[in-house]
Amino acid sequence: MLGASRMATDVIPLANARGFSPDICSYLTSDIGAYLKNDTPLKKMGMSGIPKADVLVFNTNQCRDVKDWFQFYAREWNVPCIGIHTPRSLGDLDEPIIEDVARQTEALVPTLEKVAGQKLDMDRLKEITRLSRRCTELWKGVLEAAAAVPAPITFFDGTIQMGPAVVLRGTQSAIEYYEALLAELKQRVAAGVGAVPGERFRVYWEGMPVWGKLRDLSTQFLNLKTCVVASTYCNSWIFDDLDPDDPFRGMARAYCRIFICRSEDAKERYIEQMAAKYKLDGIIYHDCKTCPNNSNNRYQMPERLDAKLGIPHLVIHGDLNDLRLYSEEQAKTNIQAFVEGLEQR
Amino acid sequence: MPYFCGIDIGASSAKLVIVDETGRIAAKALRRSGVDYAAVAEKNLVEALASANLRREDIVRTVSTGYGRDNVPWSNGRLTEITCHAHGAWWHFRRPITVIDIGAQDSKLISLDAAGRRVGFKMNRKCAAGTGAFLEEIALRLDLSVSELNGLAEHSTKEVTLGSFCTVFTATEILSKIRAGDKVEDIIKGAFHSVVKRIAEMGAMDGDLVMTGGVAAHNPCLVRLMGESFGKPVHVPPDPQFTGAFGAALLAKENVHTHHV
Numbered sequence: 001m002l003g004a005s006r007m008a009t010d011v012i013p014l015a016n017a018r019g020f021s022p023d024i025c026s027y028l029t030s031d032i033g034a035y036l037k038n039d040t041p042l043k044k045m046g047m048s049g050i051p052k053a054d055v056l057v058f059n060t061n062q063c064r065d066v067k068d069w070f071q072f073y074a075r076e077w078n079v080p081c082i083g084i085h086t087p088r089s090l091g092d093l094d095e096p097i098i099e100d101v102a103r104q105t106e107a108l109v110p111t112l113e114k115v116a117g118q119k120l121d122m123d124r125l126k127e128i129t130r131l132s133r134r135c136t137e138l139w140k141g142v143l144e145a146a147a148a149v150p151a152p153i154t155f156f157d158g159t160i161q162m163g164p165a166v167v168l169r170g171t172q173s174a175i176e177y178y179e180a181l182l183a184e185l186k187q188r189v190a191a192g193v194g195a196v197p198g199e200r201f202r203v204y205w206e207g208m209p210v211w212g213k214l215r216d217l218s219t220q221f222l223n224l225k226t227c228v229v230a231s232t233y234c235n236s237w238i239f240d241d242l243d244p245d246d247p248f249r250g251m252a253r254a255y256c257r258i259f260i261c262r263s264e265d266a267k268e269r270y271i272e273q274m275a276a277k278y279k280l281d282g283i284i285y286h287d288c289k290t291c292p293n294n295s296n297n298r299y300q301m302p303e304r305l306d307a308k309l310g311i312p313h314l315v316i317h318g319d320l321n322d323l324r325l326y327s328e329e330q331a332k333t334n335i336q337a338f339v340e341g342l343e344q345r
Numbered sequence: 346m347p348y349f350c351g352i353d354i355g356a357s358s359a360k361l362v363i364v365d366e367t368g369r370i371a372a373k374a375l376r377r378s379g380v381d382y383a384a385v386a387e388k389n390l391v392e393a394l395a396s397a398n399l400r401r402e403d404i405v406r407t408v409s410t411g412y413g414r415d416n417v418p419w420s421n422g423r424l425t426e427i428t429c430h431a432h433g434a435w436w437h438f439r440r441p442i443t444v445i446d447i448g449a450q451d452s453k454l455i456s457l458d459a460a461g462r463r464v465g466f467k468m469n470r471k472c473a474a475g476t477g478a479f480l481e482e483i484a485l486r487l488d489l490s491v492s493e494l495n496g497l498a499e500h501s502t503k504e505v506t507l508g509s510f511c512t513v514f515t516a517t518e519i520l521s522k523i524r525a526g527d528k529v530e531d532i533i534k535g536a537f538h539s540v541v542k543r544i545a546e547m548g549a550m551d552g553d554l555v556m557t558g559g560v561a562a563h564n565p566c567l568v569r570l571m572g573e574s575f576g577k578p579v580h581v582p583p584d585p586q587f588t589g590a591f592g593a594a595l596l597a598k599e600n601v602h603t604h605h606v
């Protein structure tokens with residue numbers, strides 16, 4: 001929200017001035033900057049300010065920054081900060097790793113029980129896991145609707161529509177939301193209605209969104225009659241492994257399987273599958289300055305995938321939240337030139 | 346006879362080319378881009394038409410390119426400078442080439458196959474390194490005009506290395522070289538070498554090398570260094586500063602699909 005509302009670029013400098021480098025995660029710096037300024041986009045939704053947490057729970061399956069970020073608040077509020085240290089760059093998901101992560105997850109329980117002042121209700125956890133699983137199945141259906149030609153939904157729509165899957169997973173209302181959305185998309189597919197009228201090209205977005213530029217980018221792609229049909233980012237909220245019968249092991253498997261936590265080989269295989277499923281004409285990699293974890297162009301992956309897939313790629317340099325690191329003009333020219341190249345093929 | 350117009354409004358200068366139906370250049374014009382792109386485009390057009398004794402109605406189609414491509418009211422289509430530079434350069438060579446275009450604010454590397462189709466392209470990252478802006482900054486530090494750089498570099502006798510990516514860091518590096526007693530001509534050649542290194546980092550140099558843009562037009566010494574560094578000759582088409590506008594004019598002639606964005 002800080003990124004999409006473009007508040008981030010105003011508040012990041014406050015965190016920078018307090019010792020958080022402009023080179024680290026700009027989710028972290030914008031969130032902490034907003035806290036230091038005592039400002040939040042949540043005020044627009046009637047909340048008085050940033051809510052104070054009773055406990056902070058992290059998982060390092062994405063990066064270390066989440067932990068560093070949460071530890072700041074733990075120090076500020078004098079509350080516990082606990083978490084799971086997931087091994088990263090995983091190839092195959094070996095059982096001992098899953099076992100370890102499941103055990104670490106279970107080990108969070110006593111602290112959480114103390115904070116909550118009540119015992120864990122295993123039946124309730126199973127029920128929530130069931131709802132979460134259903135939500136993520138529906139979300140997967142929504143994203144996979146874009147395999148249709150023309151695609152009824154774009155990556156840019158996805159970045160907004162994923163809200164319930166991110167923050168309301170495990171609730172009935174998220175399920176109802178996606179049931180309605182999926183029904184609408186099925187109608188659009190049946191009627192041949194595309195999100196980009198006159199869709200000529202279909203591309204994949206690898207990496208973080210540029211949150212403050214969603215509209216500009218989606219408008220540019222619309223005008224170029226090019227649909228960004230799928231993305232690693234939106235797919236990251238698909239958790240096929242969630243298991244109501246074995247919540248801890250299911251969570252461990254789900255949160256280890258995510259793309260960001262995997263080896264280059266596993267990531268490459270994944271994108272190859274996406275290229276086939278979504279009939280891609282090209283891939284755009286966002287080299288996101290403050291998130292190396294989501295910048296997959298840095299270890300020669302685009303070059304390797306070009307050779308394997310025979311479709312071209314483009315790298316855009318920018319950032320998720322810090323618009324000081326984004327050149328609109330350069331990005332626009334690069335994207336237009338990329339599409340001109342697709343026309344020549 | 347029908348004529349076609351290409352206009353390339355770059356960060357620093359606006360170039361206009363008119364070609365006839367054979368692709369021969371009938372007229373060209375160049376002036377600083379300034380702040381009113383529409384006005385500068387108009388002035389260039391009027392000047393070029395007058396120089397070739399043409400009327401506005403003789404122009405069948407216009408394609409605009411460059412940063413100001415959306416600001417030319419009479420343009421029939423807009424294409425990026427990547428496509429236009431590539432096409433303008435390939436016209437002269439017609440074989441697999443890598444085009445190295447160094448402009449005022451950006452540099453590009455574009456590789457083309459034997460048929461002139463684009464195989465790949467790269468633009469510089471968000472920084473002045475390896476662009477005309479870098480050389481302007483160096484000239485400023487040395488109290489010279491940009492046009493003096495090449496003449497001085499030709500007289501360099503010693504290798505001076507400038508190591509930093511960053512233009513500001515390079516400027517401070519230069520101050521230390523001056524303090525250490527290095528000669529201005531050697532420092533300038535060091536700056537040229539730095540541009541070559543930034544280009545080399547951008548991508549692979551497949552096929553023959555072709556350099557376009559204002560920097561190539563005014564700095565033959567830099568072009569030579571580029572060739573020495575990559576171990577193959579670097580070709581420069583006629584009027585390298587006009588390559589983008591020329592490519593745009595040719596594309597107007599070929600009436601390829603252009604965007605209205």
Ligand code: SF4
Nearest residue numbers: 025062063065291293
């Ligand atoms: S994965 Fe990247 S964007 Fe997400 S928290 Fe970590 S550093 Fe920030």
